[in-house]
Amino acid sequence: MSEARSRAPERGETGPATVLDEPVLLSDNPLRHPGDRRLPRIAGPCGLVIFGVTGDLSRKKLMPAIYDLANRGLLPPGFALVGFARREWSHSDFTQVIHGSVKEHARTPFREEVWQQLAEGFRFVPGDFDDDGAFENLRKTLEELSAVRGTGGNYAFYLSIPPRFFPQVVQQLKKHGLAEAPGRSWRRVVVEKPFGHNLESARELNRILDEVFPPSAVFRIDHYLGKETVQNILALRFANELFEPIWNRSYVDHVQITMAEDIGIDGRAGYYDGIGAARDVIQNHLLQLLALTAMEEPVSFDADSLVAEKIKVLSAVTLPKDLARHTARGQYTRGWQGGVEVPGYLEEEGIPPDSRTETYAAIRLEIDTRRWAGVPWYLRTGKRLGRRVTEVAVVFQRAPHLPFSKTATTELGQNALVIRIQPDEGVTVRFGSKVPGTSMEVRDVTMDFAYGESFTESSPEAYERLLLDMLLGDPPLFPRHEEVELSWKILDPIEEFWAEHGAPDPYVAGTWGPASADAMLARDGRSWRRP
Incomplete structure (x- = not known):
């Protein structure tokens, strides 16, 4: 008989772990807890905002990886995903795009019950990076998700965009109160390479990031x-x-x-x-x-x-x-x-x-x-x-x-x-x-x-x-x-x-x-x- 994913909450969690109708075998999970290999390392209540969500990286890597994590039982039941891009999409349009990406690029089998639970937390915010109204809409969307999905105000902002837009987006996050975490929650920013195009630009980017996020909240992705x-x-x-x-x-x-x-x-x-x-x-x-x-x-x-x-x-x-x-x-x-x-x-x-x-x-x-x-x-x-x-x-x-x-x-x-x-x-x-x-x-x-x-x-x-x-x-x-x-x-x-x-x-x-x-x-x- 397979082992269900039932356990005590992990560090950073405030709610119970999810138990799906069809438990995933622990032997199928290569990302188990380092302290006890019988337990998966499950993220606590949180959400992810992807800027540039219509790009190849998002469609071929990020969205399928999110589904695979959910399918392995490593995301919280109320996980939220928000896409931000210059498209006039509805939430349902965005969900369909993710569905296609997952079907084509996910590594784990497609399970309808996992998909339905994950898709309930999808939202899309249209707008340009200089659009104050769009960032206000984003702020309201995150507040709404905190209430209905129980994210606890914990959000990461993934900058899947050309590096020249990093400073503008980071400053907009600061301007609209999105970078500062309320209470005991956290906010993080994820930066894709290249980290600048020379030493001078790298130092300038680091300076901008340091003005808005503490060093512990900045995650530079090198997928290798x-x-x-x-x-x-x-x-x-x-x-x-x-x-x-x-x-x-x-x-x-x-x-x-x-x-x-x-x-x-x-x-x-x-x-x-x-x-x-x-x-x-x-x-x-x-x-x-x-x-x-x-x-x-x-x-x-x-x-x-x-x-x-x-x-x-x-x-x-x-x-x-x-x-x-x-x-x-x-x-x-x-x-x-x-x-x-x-x-x-x-x-x-x-x-x-x-x-x-x-x-x-x-x-x-x-x-x-x-x-x-x-x-x-x-x-x-x-x-x-x-x-x-x-x-x-x-x-x-x-x-x-x-x-x-x-x-x-x-x-x-x-x-x-x-x-x-x-x-x-x-x-x-x-x-x-x-x-x-x-x-x-x-x-x-x-x-x-x-x-x-x-x-x-x-x-x-x-x-x-x-x-x-x-x-x-x-x-x-x-x-x-x-x-x-x-x-x-x-x-x-x-x-x-x-x-x-x-x-x-x-x-x-x-x-x-x-x-x-x-x-x-x-x-x-x-x-x-x-x-």
Whole structure:
């Protein structure tokens, strides 16, 4: 017999937990309470306001994640969702849009009783970001939901909008009394990347946010930090004596962090052009992966301890002296991908024919600490590459002596531990092994660990975990403003250098980037992994 979701209220709750007609098996819930794995972590009474609710992020990620959380029994029975956008929709129109998004993109099965309970809390507020009347309407809507849905005045404001509108919306929230929580309730703001476009703009954004919300109420979403395998970096390192003793300059030759996409800009010309691959991916995703891979062991896994160690790493990152030799950028041209001919970047709709925005970026960094001094870290990202993959590859030094003939080890490479973040989450270890037969011949082999094969529980989608953590007020997976500013300090000099040195190098769509990126590693006597 399955276990029903009946329990004492969690932190922040004021009412009883929901018990649906068809209980969800606890074994189906990958987001259980860390203190007692038998109990799910259920958000207390609350609501979510999404600005830019008509965009792709909202339709494909946020709304399906909200339904999946409700379907897993992790949202309160009176949860409220308010959409704010420039559409003349009624509440029922908005509900239909969410219904379509959930049907198409949700990861859990559609259950009518869950949908009906959730949909009762849907509201839509039409208006522009400079429309005082719309924000007054929003304030009244939240007051009404507090009364009829029992949200307790607890609301999070999700800014799923272009960054240029962040200051205006935040100031409107303050002006209309929406940012200040009444009584013992809470108000939070969720900011999507990019967090500015350079150090100066990031500091200005942080200043605006700090004027309206306390630091503990600001949640910066980097969805990569919500991925199961990213968090497994910490478990792999600090729960296993096998790896930690060799996780340093005495054994590691270099580290490669790759985020490759096989798609183009996917109709996002207005966002992508002028931003480019480095600002879009390296400044946030890849530098966060670097920090997690390089950090020292924290005293605990609470937010303050994790952030303190990541800040130490980012503060110690040094740029190469010769940026021309140790950075590379590219722009894809027409080519073939998956048997289909695809246009080049300059042929994409909405892209100026003289655009110098890079779609590929690679940089070499070092970390000036006792653990990592002298070890190069290579970061690369790009669109229209050979395949979709994100991984962290820790490549170890060669054995100081091989007691074999040269012909016996001609195909032997360096040992490597590869943490695959997408699409097939897991860990691969590459090492040398004898080839079966009478002669002594050694070749590379791999041992694979795959999440899907080792655990019966499915990994939650990143936005499910991050939305739940935000509603619970649990901040470890959200970067702080110090991390954001340090990341821009690393990237800004590279961007300034590129701006002064012409257009990016071309590379054919479906390949692995420009020749200059291969030359960058070849100068160090190394080469890129082929994932």
